[in-house]
Amino acid sequence: MPTTILVAGGAGYIGSHTVKYLLKNNYNVVVVDNLVYGHKEAVLTPNFEQIDLADKSALDRVFKKYKIDAVIHFAAFTYVGESVVDPKKYYWNNVVNTLNLLDVMIENNVKNIVFSSTCATYGNPQYTPLDENHPQNPINPYGKTKLMMEQIMADYEEAYGLKYAALRYFNAAGADFQGELGECHDPETHLIPIVLKAIKGDIPNIKVFGTDYDTPDGTCIRDYIHVEDLADAHMLALEKIFKDNKSIHINLGTGIGTSVKEIIQAAEEVTGQKVPLVYVGRREGDPAILYASNNKAKELLNWTTKYMDIKEIIKTAWLWEKGDKFKSNKDYLTVN
Ligand code: UDP
Numbered sequence: 001m002p003t004t005i006l007v008a009g010g011a012g013y014i015g016s017h018t019v020k021y022l023l024k025n026n027y028n029v030v031v032v033d034n035l036v037y038g039h040k041e042a043v044l045t046p047n048f049e050q051i052d053l054a055d056k057s058a059l060d061r062v063f064k065k066y067k068i069d070a071v072i073h074f075a076a077f078t079y080v081g082e083s084v085v086d087p088k089k090y091y092w093n094n095v096v097n098t099l100n101l102l103d104v105m106i107e108n109n110v111k112n113i114v115f116s117s118t119c120a121t122y123g124n125p126q127y128t129p130l131d132e133n134h135p136q137n138p139i140n141p142y143g144k145t146k147l148m149m150e151q152i153m154a155d156y157e158e159a160y161g162l163k164y165a166a167l168r169y170f171n172a173a174g175a176d177f178q179g180e181l182g183e184c185h186d187p188e189t190h191l192i193p194i195v196l197k198a199i200k201g202d203i204p205n206i207k208v209f210g211t212d213y214d215t216p217d218g219t220c221i222r223d224y225i226h227v228e229d230l231a232d233a234h235m236l237a238l239e240k241i242f243k244d245n246k247s248i249h250i251n252l253g254t255g256i257g258t259s260v261k262e263i264i265q266a267a268e269e270v271t272g273q274k275v276p277l278v279y280v281g282r283r284e285g286d287p288a289i290l291y292a293s294n295n296k297a298k299e300l301l302n303w304t305t306k307y308m309d310i311k312e313i314i315k316t317a318w319l320w321e322k323g324d325k326f327k328s329n330k331d332y333l334t335v336n
Pocket residue numbers: 171189190191192194206207208209210220221222260283286
């Protein structure tokens with residue numbers, strides 16, 4: 001089993017939770033992050049290197065300094081809308097910089113990588129729940145960058161013996177149950193934090209994008225998966241590819257669909273407060289229904305989702321949202 005894991009993008013939302021989880025499970029963790037969107041206070045290991053994946057020689061130094069055994073790679077730009085108007089930003093960062101990381105891995109004889117992919121690689125669903133065999137036809141540059149990397153890694157497996165786990169996330173949600181870490185995007189575009197910010201009064205209201213979808217209540221249905229369950233899946237996936245020496249593609253979701261209106265209602269129940277909202281038109285590119293078949297994750301990884309109830313997920317997000325963000329991590333503020 002690997003002992004020292006490099007986490008690229010370990011200062012970001014899912015990355016920071018995974019770092020915490022790996023540390024709890026006695027892995028030695030090294031975080032690489034350029035802090036463009038990440039937060040230094042979210043890095044819970046002293047082994048932190050602020051470098052950009054564009055800087056291959058800096059990356060190579062990190063691999064040699066810490067004797068890296070395996071990689072978990074979260075570092076990417078993830079705003080779908082932005083990827084449409086500024087695709088080069090996405091292709092350079094999500095594809096070219098990831099190629100740098102793969103190069104350095106191969107040069108240092110590191111063969112195992114867990115890669116953040118996305119259900120956006122499927123595009124508009126032809127059926128639900130989405131399983132891993134669903135055709136992949138992404139409809140925006142963000143989804144395309146992730147599919148390209150899956151395809152490139154398949155070629156690298158053939159040629160260089162790389163072993164990868166492509167984890168296709170559905171909607172990551174929630175926060176660390178101890179309130180130590182959480183979602184902190186700027187700008188924030190995701191439904192649950194926006195709903196909670198509207199409740200807090202940080203923003204005037206939440207705009208519900210579309211009420212005329214072909215769903216029971218007319219609003220979009222998504223599969224919200226708790227970030228700690230994602231963290232667990234990353235560790236299990238890494239152990240699996242290491243043990244079997246075989247690459248895998250896996251969906252990560254709860255298998256449960258929840259509508260926008262159901263999220264709002266659940267948030268009202270959790271917080272005991274009304275959500276100020278306005279109904280507006282559809283957001284471009286939003287499919288009506290997306291939820292996962294997670295059978296493969298359960299079977300291959302022996303993965304179980306701890307957070308099945310959307311109210312439990314929202315509770316952790318609320319604890320984070322109303323708290324003093326990263327307060328318990330101030331010891332780490334001086335880390336360089
Ligand atoms: N959504 C919404 N208002 C918002 C943000 C999101 O109605 O301010 C809806 C969006 O249309 C989608 C769902 O909430 O149906 C989840 O959106 P999010 O951006 O969180 O994740 P996505 O599914 O786009 O990755």
